[in-house]
Amino acid sequence: MHSILGPKILYLFYNTLKIDVMKILVCISHVPDTTSKINFVDNDTKFDINGVQFVINPNDEFGLTRAMWFKEKQDATVDIVIVGGKDTEPTIRKCLAIGADSAYRVDTEPLDGFQVAKELAKVAKDGEYDLVIAGRESIDYNGGMVPGMLAKLIGANFINTCVSLDIEGETATAVREMDGGKETIKTSLPLVIGGQKGLVEESDLRIPNMRGIMMARKKPLNVIEPLSSETHTEAKSFRKPESKGEVTLIDVDNLDKLIDLLHNEAKAI
């Protein structure tokens, strides 16, 4: 009897597990560190990567860290995806060292938000993810469009500027930051969020330890071919802001002067 029922029970158990486990995909951008000097080359058509340190986009890192919480507390699986060339692999390995289970790299240069969203949508759809976490914007091009486009392309619910996220079964409760306040939202999976600081605190961010780094080497990094190179926009050229004039220093004992300048010169008060 044991030998007959055993596999069936195991199978049922496995199926229950499959339903319960939430599949999370975290979308990562590989961006210049926030302290980078911004310069352009090739007649101001390309960002100068010379001497620039690349990091996980900060908004994405808050999301990845929240995903780790779901992995550790709710047994979720966490995969990451990046759209980019081989040069992004150190960033991918860092995500794996932080604790993601496996990674996808869509092997093409990111050209515009729509193209990236379309590639991500394919990965999200094929992997049947319940929750897709992206950053509200990348700190380089600041397009702020990939998470929303991705959500619309896969027909998932979408919450932008998400600062808190909890999931119970199929139901998500989130807090969205808006101008001058916050709102609490209820929605259902599948869900895409544009995340930012608040999902976790700065102090919750993780620095990969040696064990994580060693394990990351063995985790799968799947390189996949892009769908297409169709874009909707093209960044043709760049320029830096004009350097501004000298500061006007005002003596501590002469605050009337400041008020006068702000009123008459700046017309700001």
Add this chain to the structure above:
Amino acid sequence: MSVLVYTESENGKLKKAAYEVASYAKGIADLMGTTVTAVTVNAENVKELSQYGVDKVLKVSIDKLSKFNADAYAEVITQAAKKEDSKVVIISQTANAKYMAPLLAVNLEAGYVSNAMKLPTLDDGFNVERTAFTNKAFSITSITTDVKVLGLSSNSYGLKENESSLTQEEFSPELTDENFGITVESVDKNKDKVSIADAEVVVSAGRGMKGPENWGMIEELAGVLNAATACSKPVSDMGWRPHGEHVGQTGKPVATNLYIAIGISGAIQHLAGISASKNKVVINTDPEAPFFKAADYGIVGDAFEVVPQLIEKLKEFKANNS
């Protein structure tokens, strides 16, 4: 073919951002030789749009839209754009507009440019200047699709008066349950305080304030100037102030008329985030603080002495000038 502009309202009143995007839409319509159609949701004072060059307004009045819902609002604007056969759709860059824009762009199969700063040029395609790298650079971006969505950075184009004869039309878009996959349960908005996005003046403070208990004078200064309060990253990381006040590259960008930085040294990420502000004042004890290189007006001095005096002087000034 007219340029479509989404003019936002709150509690039935059009926002300042609505008049700025209307002004911008009029600028584009003039370049293209066409008219401006605005779409409003549950707004009452739509007549005021005639001062900013709007020719026609599509008035949407739907109770279910009383709370902002990105997908449903995107659907309203999509249907308005199709009805008007608009090739250019203008929105603002408020948090709500940024939330909705990518959904709208997918609906319309449109290329979307966020953070636009200027009118586009049309002589060689459709090119528009936008900010990138958190205001550390500008990018000329070309939109190559037939329909285009442009998000205008706040306080970049300004209000331009342009009298027009406005026609009003009721508009009833079709919405389905699918547009309401998200339910707003509660809204927590500080009604007594100006938001950073809406503020003409922002008073911001940093570690130089030494502790959260010293923010009283910052709040008071903000009160006198009808300003929003903001803070630097370390201050928000230490929990002295809420995250919503954090200004900079990973926080909020500020494009205000007057930005007053108190006890903030001026890290590169902070300066980037506020660089679109028109006038910057720094108050800091350290004359070598990087902020002095980015500021228009500077006071080398102790905030604990300067700020209370400044509050008194400004109160006097306000009393004499109101």
